[in-house]
Amino acid sequence: MIEIYTFVSGPLAWIAWSVFVFGSIYRLVSMYNLAKAKDGSSLAYMSLPYSLRSIFHWLVPFGTLGWKSDPLMTIATFAFHICFFLVAIFLGAHVVFWDTAFGISWWSLSDTTGDIISFVVIGACVVFAVRRLALPHVRNVTRAKDWFALLLVAMPFVTGVLAYHQIGPSLLMTILHILSGELLIALIPFTRLSHALFAVFTRSYMGSEFGGVRRVRDW
Amino acid sequence: MQKTHIRQTLAFIAVVAALLVVYLAPAALSQDDMTMVPADAFGVLQRPQVAFEHDAHNEKAMLDDCVVCHHGRTDDGLMDMEYSSEGETCESCHPVNPENGETPLMRAYHRQCITCHTDEAMGPVTCGECHRK
Amino acid sequence: MSQIADRLIDDPGLAAGVASLTPERIEEVVTRVLKGEAGAKLKAYQETCMRCGLCAQACHYYVSHDSDPSYSPVSKTTETIYELINKKGRVEPSRIYEMAQIAYTECNLCKRCAHYCPIGIDTGYAMSMMRRICYQLDVVPQYIRDTSHSHAATMNQMWVKDDEWIDSLQWQEDEARDEFPNLRIPLDKEGAEIYYSVIGPEPKFRTQLIYQAAAIMHVAGVDFTMPSTPGWDNSDMSMFVGDFENMGRLKRSHFESAQKLRVKKIVMGECGHAFRSIYDMGNRWLGYADMPVPVVHAVEFFWELLTEGRIKIPKKLEGPVTIQDPCNIIRGRGLMDKLREVTSMLCEETVEMVPNREHNYCCCAGGGVINCGPPFKNVRMTGNKAKADQLAATGVHTIVCPCHNCHGGLDDIIGYYELGMHPRFLGDIIYEIMEKPEGM
Structure with a gap:
């Protein structure tokens, strides 16, 4: 079992991160090349000020028509994304892991805070799942891919919380936690989660069109 | 601070003493x-x-x-x-x-x-x- | 919840097109369009749309059908272009019928959903690509296809013959000279300040609008001309059909007819989609980042004439009015402030619709939907109860409506929901209340 732990926390982590980094670079570069080849009439209107204007407005909760239309979704979305990054980067156990492995260290959340916001992420995932099941206009367009993406992001948090609270065998739970995290990282460029790579550009493009060509707000 | 220093000195003496008997009485390191x-x-x-x-x-x-x-x-x-x-x-x-x-x-x-x-x-x-x- | 299969409408254009399809042909055309024309935009949209459903409430079809999920923007893209992408074009001909009906008649390409999508997905663009595929499959509603054919054959959308066009202009000139003895509608005047352009339906059945525009420009002392040759029609149903080649031809002939006359700028009548085709779609197809000849919309033009005092309004229009914000000039080109300033210079009181400005609901006629003709009229009526409610809530009689499509769409809605309201063009109001010096 320890051999498995050593493998998932060592070589497999390198593989997962490599797939993520090189996969992301590949996806971004090939998408940019495709855009240059086929979407010249869109690229020509890309504007940094209008992109930033759009991004900024969409980063404000309830600052847009979309965010105003479904408050629960808005809260869940913001809570999810903020807490996701906080946990991934600043969770005490994660910082200790990097510290032990590479001797690099940075500020971290207290364990209690980390625990609470991990539950916030899981809560947001529950909101997403309930919406997919209960709201007709979401259920109607939900496909296997969408559930898979939700499962991918939820699993590291569920296993992480179980490992932290020492529910179930600690070694096994930790292995599952690392494995699910690696699966998530590696698959970001190749699933619905690729919005992590592309959303900034689709948002920027819409901002540029609405700002530069259409001369109105896109929020 | 002073207390720690004293404790360290005592520990040092204890270790030196222990070293003397290390091969004779391994239990001394217990x-x-x-x-x-x-x-x-x-x-x-x-x-x-x-x-x-x-x-x-x-x-x-x-x-x-x-x-x-x-x-x-x-x-x-x-x-x-x-x-x-x-x-x-x-x-x-x-x-x-x-x-x-x-x-x-x-x-x-x-x-x-x-x-x-x-x-x-x-x-x-x-x-x-x-x-x- | 309903499904598109439950609400199919008999249309000869769609039916004949689908009858001649084979799965192989569908796959071939879909692949060709997806690989050859679509690019990173569509790919990113299809892939990163999180199916969160936030866009649903943006759509007047969804709102008007008691939140029927099959009318949400994301549902309409998922059921059409996204499905074709996922299945690589391997769908049955009958499915293309459904997709075409959604793409041509259940989306006005109004882009209101852009205000709702956190990721910034351009549903209007996705639906345009769906129409592009339908057009290449020759599955297009009969009426709008005929209109596009008219564009192809005559360079105007109403099968107006070259001589009939000139006749109509001279007829209006003749009529107007009873009221303004010195009025002219100068044809092909080289070097004129302004090239005035209209859409095909104006000479065909809204001829009084040409009269009114000529009267306004005459009184304001505008140096204008109208072309006697094809290119005069700025409208563009080919754009909405998905016949982009023809869209390019139309816009080229339009701009070139203005360039030949060496005019300073084009002023276009009160139309929305024609504006879209010169600032957004047609110009890009031709490779113009901007317009080769500056085009000014009637709203901007009237704003200039009124603020410069070239048109005087002795007495404003009585009674409150509301303002219809046409998507293609408001959400499309940001003319909401000028429209309001013009309206306040003409009318005593404005009661705003809610929501308004760039958040306004589409009239449901736009995007070529009204041009799909009588078979789909009820799609527009049931699909825009939201607009009827919005209109009724203002409690006014007159709607300032600077767009042909909105005009037709609102007229139908007003009749269907018995609202007893009346949409009016700005030119119509200006003509009625402006100062008309004697013997001019």
Whole structure:
């Protein structure tokens, strides 16, 4: 079992991160090349000020028509994304892991805070799942891919919380936690989660069109 | 501070005394009283203190050579596996918040235990296995 | 919840097109369009749309059908272009019928959903690509296809013959000279300040609008001309059909007819989609980042005439009015402030619809939907109860409506929901209340 732990926390982590980094670079570069080849009439209107204007407005909760239309979704979305990054980067156990492995260290959340916001992420995932099941206009367009993406992001948090609270065998739970995290990282460029790579550009493009060509707000 | 100094001096004397009888009476090195990894230096703990029964661990791990854990320090400040440092506290070389590039105490602890356990494929390696609730 | 299969409408254009399809042909055309024309935009949209459903409430079809999920923007893209992408074009001909009906008649390409999508997905663009595929499959509603054919054959959308066009202009000139003895509608006047352009339906059945525009420009002392040759029609149903080649031809002939006359700028009548085709779609197809000849919309033009005092309004229009914000000039080109300033210079009181400005609901006629003709009229009526409610809530009689499509769409809605309201063009109001000096 320890051999498995050593493998998932060592070589497999390198593989997962490599797939993520090189996969992301590949996806971004090939998408940019495709855009240059086929979407010249869109690229020509890309504007940094209008992109930033759009991004900024969409980063404000309830600052847009979309965010105003479904408050629960808005809260869940913001809570999810903020807490996701906080946990991934600043969770005490994660910082200790990097510290032990590479001797690099940075500020971290207290364990209690980390625990609470991990539950916030899981809560947001529950909101997403309930919406997919209960709201007709979401259920109607939900496909296997969408559930898979939700499962991918939820699993590291569920296993992480179980490992932290020492529910179930600690070694096994930790292995599952690392494995699910690696699966998530590696698959970001190749699933619905690729919005992590592309959303900034689709948002920027819409901002540029609405700002530069259409001369109105896109929020 | 003064108290610590006195304690260190006493510990040193004890170690020297112990060295004298080390081959005659191995039992003299016994640390039956050690059951936890010292954690006072950290102040408020985020996780439960780690249990560590020194003698039971070493017996189980078949560790006779102290330097495996109690490594020394070369003049360059590197790990010295020739010179043993038993009797000195870990913290004396590994401050919690180092200022001169020493390995911090927490990292030293984590590496000391986990590296050996993963190398040997034995013993606890994950957070929850040591920091038990 | 309903499904598109339950609400199929008999249309000869769709039916004949689908009858001649084979799965192989569908796959071939879909692949060709997806690989050859679509690019990173569509790919990113299809892939990163999180199916969160936030866009649903943006759509007047969704709102008007008691939140029927099959009308949400994301549902309409998922059921059409996204499905074709996922299945690589391997769908049955009958499915293309459904997709075409959604793409041509259940989306006005109004882009209101852009205000709702956090990721910034351009549903209007996705639906345009769906129409592009339908057009290449020759599955297009009969009426709008005929209109596009008219564009192709005559360069105007109403089968107006070259001589009939000139006749109509001279007829209006003749009529107007009873009221303004010196009024002219100068044809092909080289170097004129302004080239005035209209859409095909104006000479065909809204001829009084040409009269009114000529009267306004005459009174304001505008140096204008109208072309006697094809290119005069700025409208563009080919754009909405997905016949982009023809869209390019139309816009080229439009701009070139203005360039030949060496005019300073084009002023276009009160139309929305024609504006879209010169600032957004047609110009891009031709490779123009901007317009080769500046085009000014009637709203901007009237704003200039009124603020410069070239048109005087002795007495404003009595009674409150509301303002219809046409998507293609408001959400499309930001003319909401000028429209309001013009309205306040003409009318005593404005009661705003809610929501308004760039958040306004589409009239449901736009995007070529009204041009799909009588078979789909009820799609527009049931699909825009939201607009009827919005209109009724203002409690006014007159709607300022600077767009032909909105005009037709609102007229139908007003009749269907018995609202007793009346949409009016700005030119119509200006003509009625402006100062008309004697013997001019």
